[in-house]
Amino acid sequence: MATQAEHHGTRRDFIFVATAAVGGVGVVATVWPLINQLNPDASTLALASIEFDLSAIEEGQSVTILWRGLPVFVRHRTQKEIDEAKAVPMADLKDPETDEQRTKPGHEQWLIMIANCTHLGCVPVGESGEYDGWFCPCHGSVYDTAGRIRKGPAPKNLVLPPYDFISDTLVQIG
Amino acid sequence: MGAPMSEHSTYTPGTGIEKWLDERLPIIRFSKEHLMDFPTPKNLNYWWTFGAILAIMLVVQIVTGVILAMHYTPNVALAFDSVEHIKRDVNGGRIIQAVHSVGASMFFAAVYVHIFRGMYFGSYKAPREILWILGVLIFVLMMATAFMGYVLPWGQMSFWAATVITNIFGAIPVLGNPILELLRGGFSVGNPTLNRFFSLHYLLPFVIAAVVVLHIWALHVPGNNNPIGVDVKSSRDTVPFHPYYTMKDLYGVVLFAIPFAWFVFFAPDILGHPDNYVMANSQVTPAHIVPEWYFLPFYAILRAIDFNILFINSQLGGVIFFGGSIVILFFLPWLDTSKVRSGTFRPMFKWFYWLFVINFLALAYLGAAPAEGVYVILAKICTAYYFAHFIIVLPVLSRIEKPRPLPASISESVLGKAHA
Amino acid sequence: MGGIVSMFKTKTILAAVALVAAFAAPAFAQDHSGPHIEKQSWSFGGLFGTYDQNQLQRGFQVFREVCSNCHGARLIAFRTLAEEGGPHFSEGQVKALAAEYNIADATAEGGTRKGVAADRWPSPFATEQDARDANGGALPPDFSVLAKARGVTDAFPWWITNYFTGYSEGGPDYIHALMNGYHEEVPENAPHAADGTPFALPEGKYYNDYFPGHAISMPPPLQDGAVTYVPGEDGVTVPETVNQYSEDVSAFMMWMAEPGLVSRKETGFKVLLFLVLFAGLMYATKRKIWQGIEH
Numbered sequence: 001m002a003t004q005a006e007h008h009g010t011r012r013d014f015i016f017v018a019t020a021a022v023g024g025v026g027v028v029a030t031v032w033p034l035i036n037q038l039n040p041d042a043s044t045l046a047l048a049s050i051e052f053d054l055s056a057i058e059e060g061q062s063v064t065i066l067w068r069g070l071p072v073f074v075r076h077r078t079q080k081e082i083d084e085a086k087a088v089p090m091a092d093l094k095d096p097e098t099d100e101q102r103t104k105p106g107h108e109q110w111l112i113m114i115a116n117c118t119h120l121g122c123v124p125v126g127e128s129g130e131y132d133g134w135f136c137p138c139h140g141s142v143y144d145t146a147g148r149i150r151k152g153p154a155p156k157n158l159v160l161p162p163y164d165f166i167s168d169t170l171v172q173i174g
Numbered sequence: 175m176g177a178p179m180s181e182h183s184t185y186t187p188g189t190g191i192e193k194w195l196d197e198r199l200p201i202i203r204f205s206k207e208h209l210m211d212f213p214t215p216k217n218l219n220y221w222w223t224f225g226a227i228l229a230i231m232l233v234v235q236i237v238t239g240v241i242l243a244m245h246y247t248p249n250v251a252l253a254f255d256s257v258e259h260i261k262r263d264v265n266g267g268r269i270i271q272a273v274h275s276v277g278a279s280m281f282f283a284a285v286y287v288h289i290f291r292g293m294y295f296g297s298y299k300a301p302r303e304i305l306w307i308l309g310v311l312i313f314v315l316m317m318a319t320a321f322m323g324y325v326l327p328w329g330q331m332s333f334w335a336a337t338v339i340t341n342i343f344g345a346i347p348v349l350g351n352p353i354l355e356l357l358r359g360g361f362s363v364g365n366p367t368l369n370r371f372f373s374l375h376y377l378l379p380f381v382i383a384a385v386v387v388l389h390i391w392a393l394h395v396p397g398n399n400n401p402i403g404v405d406v407k408s409s410r411d412t413v414p415f416h417p418y419y420t421m422k423d424l425y426g427v428v429l430f431a432i433p434f435a436w437f438v439f440f441a442p443d444i445l446g447h448p449d450n451y452v453m454a455n456s457q458v459t460p461a462h463i464v465p466e467w468y469f470l471p472f473y474a475i476l477r478a479i480d481f482n483i484l485f486i487n488s489q490l491g492g493v494i495f496f497g498g499s500i501v502i503l504f505f506l507p508w509l510d511t512s513k514v515r516s517g518t519f520r521p522m523f524k525w526f527y528w529l530f531v532i533n534f535l536a537l538a539y540l541g542a543a544p545a546e547g548v549y550v551i552l553a554k555i556c557t558a559y560y561f562a563h564f565i566i567v568l569p570v571l572s573r574i575e576k577p578r579p580l581p582a583s584i585s586e587s588v589l590g591k592a593h594a
Numbered sequence: 595m596g597g598i599v600s601m602f603k604t605k606t607i608l609a610a611v612a613l614v615a616a617f618a619a620p621a622f623a624q625d626h627s628g629p630h631i632e633k634q635s636w637s638f639g640g641l642f643g644t645y646d647q648n649q650l651q652r653g654f655q656v657f658r659e660v661c662s663n664c665h666g667a668r669l670i671a672f673r674t675l676a677e678e679g680g681p682h683f684s685e686g687q688v689k690a691l692a693a694e695y696n697i698a699d700a701t702a703e704g705g706t707r708k709g710v711a712a713d714r715w716p717s718p719f720a721t722e723q724d725a726r727d728a729n730g731g732a733l734p735p736d737f738s739v740l741a742k743a744r745g746v747t748d749a750f751p752w753w754i755t756n757y758f759t760g761y762s763e764g765g766p767d768y769i770h771a772l773m774n775g776y777h778e779e780v781p782e783n784a785p786h787a788a789d790g791t792p793f794a795l796p797e798g799k800y801y802n803d804y805f806p807g808h809a810i811s812m813p814p815p816l817q818d819g820a821v822t823y824v825p826g827e828d829g830v831t832v833p834e835t836v837n838q839y840s841e842d843v844s845a846f847m848m849w850m851a852e853p854g855l856v857s858r859k860e861t862g863f864k865v866l867l868f869l870v871l872f873a874g875l876m877y878a879t880k881r882k883i884w885q886g887i888e889h
Contacts, residue, residue, distance in 0.1 A: 012882050015875065015878045015879055015882055016879060016882070018875055019872075019875040019876060019878070019879045022868075022871060022872050022875055023872065023875075025868075026868060026872060029868075033265070033266035033269065033270065034237065034241060034270075036265045036266060037241055037244075037245075037264055037265050037266050037267065037270060038244075039265055041245075041259075041263040041264045041265060041267070042262070042263040042264075042265075042673075043259070043263040043671065043712070044263075046671065046673050046711060046712035047712050050710075051710070216887055216888070216889045217889050218889075255668075255669060258669050258738065258739065259669075261854070262669065262671075262674070262853060262854070268854045268858055269858065269861065272858075413887060413889075417883050418883060418884060418887070421876070421879055421880045421883050422880050422884070424876060424880075425873070425876040425877055425879075425880045428869060428872050428873045428876050429873055431869050432866065432869050432870065432873065435862065435865045435866055435869055436760070436862075436866065438862070439858055439859060439861060439862025439863075439865060439866070440641065440760040440762075440859065440862055441756075441757070441760035441761070441762050442858075443742055443762060444756065444757060444760065444761070444762060448742060448743050448744055448745040448764070448765070449743065451739045451740075451742040451743035451851070452735075452743045461806065585888075588888045588889055589888055
């Protein structure tokens with residue numbers, strides 16, 4: 001009698017455990033799509049990576065383009081700006097980065113940065129401030145000709161988006 | 175085997191925290207009494223699982239609806255495309271949208287089963303009149319919600335359904351036109367209409383949820399009716415709700431999910447109308463306007479009145495009969511005065527019950543048929559019978575019918591069944 | 595089994611049949627008198643149906659070279675042409691294709707720019723009025739969901755079977771029939787007007803067997819040999835006939851209307867399999883729990 005009851009108990013437990021386990025899988029498989037729908041949709045993801053033609057930007061000019069909903073500065077730097085940026089000793093920098101780290105080799109004239117001040121996200125004004133770079137009107141952060149933070153409350157250099165040169169005039173951002 | 179657990183909760187807080195909570199908000203006690211230990215007749219059949227199925231369907235509709243609202247745009251210029259955007263671009267959007275639109279049909283399929291189950295087994299009779307009335311109220315709220323939801327994709331059927339149904343209110347004497355403009359927020363169905371329908375479509379399900387709480391409250395005062403309609407006599411007649419009915423209901427829910435999934439994944443548009451894939455156009459009416467299937471019986475009644483009755487014109491007459499066909503449900507507990515609840519023990523009622531079901535299906539069929547020739551006459555006959563069932567058949571049956579003998583108790587009934 | 599139980603079972607079946615009938619009722623509504631439309635055998639029909647990639651690529655070619663001169667497809671993004679389960683062109687092909695089109699963009703110089711994969715199919719006409727002016731007052735409908743906005747109706751009671759077979763190919767069936775339903779002259783079997791006068795085809799209209807009312811504004815769009823097919827990846831050549839073109843373009847239109855069909859059905863199989871397994875387990879669980887309780 002005892003063994004029969006035990007055997008009975010095991011089979012019963014097995015069915016309950018199996019049902020609960022399968023039910024659990026079902027719940028997870030149902031809940032995940034309900035959460036995943038919050039993620040960026042296909043139309044948003046399709047614009048995660050954009051191509052931009054640089055050929056129309058003259059030396060000394062910059063344009064602001066939109067990438068993933070963020071403003072991005074694309075600046076065609078003058079030789080003077082490049083020289084200035086390269087001459088800065090690392091010790092003077094709050095967030096030390098060389099000019100080479102800020103640009104792509106062979107394309108030093110192009111500076112491509114996300115245009116939100118690293119302090120609280122305002123868009124700095126170009127070709128202004130005491131370092132010939134950018135000046136943020138909100139709280140007075142000053143960036144140099146390589147977009148590095150030199151003065152003011154911002155903690156970091158302007159952020160570089162991931163990008164690559166497809167050719168000398170075509171750049172893929174993102 | 176007895177049913178020792180079927181008395182009301184003997185909850186004693188185990189820990190200090192539970193005791194502390196129990197004195198302030200006895201939510202654990204309440205859950206245990208009403209969701210776990212609640213004594214439930216042990217002879218409920220599978221038709222009774224539709225209550226749980228409906229509760230789940232309401233949750234499914236609210237969850238998928240809240241999600242769809244995150245991606246939908248209630249504007250006449252953008253609504254149609256935003257629904258397509260959901261289907262095409264949003265992660266899993268095609269399935270979530272299909273669950274919501276097929277879900278409306280499944281919700282109504284389940285509610286019709288639930289209502290007709292209640293009608294067969296006399297679940298509306300004393301002391302469950304309030305329970306029944308709240309149920310009819312939920313049904314009316316569901317119809318309003320479903321109608322406004324159908325307008326949101328802003329297809330041709332959406333637009334013309336909104337036009338035709340709001341025009342029902344225009345039939346009201348004197349005040350008709352001002353009410354019409356009030357409802358639509360304009361002289362015709364347009365952007366203000368779409369916006370308010372979206373707002374109300376989002377609101378009403380929560381009102382339904384609140385009435386569902388009252389519905390369950392009203393259920394838990396007298397307890398469940400059961401297939402033999404004989405009151406619970408002793409604890410031997412019942413089992414605790416959990417695990418007996420939680421598991422049986424869950425099994426019912428899973429079974430119900432199979433046809434639901436079939437439609438969602440293999441024919442998500444088959445319950446809809448192709449014309450709703452044409453964007454709304456106020457200058458062109460589709461060749462054949464037809465409501466969603468779950469409105470068809472009532473739509474047939476609305477259309478059946480094509481003649482003036484004394485000073486009431488045919489339009490208003492249709493609206494009165496349409497409204498009356500639902501309002502009469504509220505009075506059902508007082509129209510059927512038979513002391514016997516379950517149709518099982520009512521030999522004559524049984525026949526008339528199935529005749530009523532067939533008549534109701536015939537009305538559904540006629541609601542979809544073109545309003546011409548023999549269909550018009552049939553619709554009038556079926557409409558007349560629909561009302562006759564409530565006003566004549568049920569009261570008369572209550573007087574003349576001789577019911578079969580009732581079992582003494584649920585336990586006796588199930589034992590008899592087991593040995594037969 | 596007692597009398598009550600068996601009686602109840604019969605009624606269960608009755609009720610189930612009744613329920614199905616109720617579900618099926620709206621299909622009856624679509625019953626308008628028209629010529630019988632022959633149902634085609636589509637690769638994407640039925641339970642296991644998937645799109646034929648080569649057919650979609652051919653259909654796209656017909657759409658692009660013929661239909662898109664007048665019809666838009668505003669909901670179709672170029673990128674989706676590269677999606678699996680659809681025409682599945684390469685990313686490079688799609689990028690090159692998109693670049694051939696000019697997209698209206700208020701932020702671009704001159705108001706237009708070259709298309710990218712993320713753009714949607716540009717409309718052939720700037721405004722609805724332009725479209726009407728170019729087409730004798732008629733508006734060529736947008737193709738995005740057109741294959742689902744048309745249907746085929748079956749006579750009572752055969753439509754009931756559609757709920758069990760999941761028949762969802764009424765749109766392509768209609769479009770295929772329409773493409774093959776043109777007559778150069780009004781045929782003898784054309785319906786007479788209510789007053790008994792012979793069918794009068796209005797100026798600038800064409801007679802079609804399957805178009806409601808038979809007078810369609812669109813001239814026969816396809817002719818044998820009008821599109822020279824690029825051989826598909828499978829190397830199979832298909833005849834360049836109106837029938838073949840119309841099959842291919844109908845399939846492509848169905849894909850436009852329902853691009854996620856293949857993945858939807860795949861998920862569906864998993865879900866149904868899961869539900870059947872879970873229902874079995876729930877039944878066993880429920881039985882175990884109720885064991886020993888007379889009910």
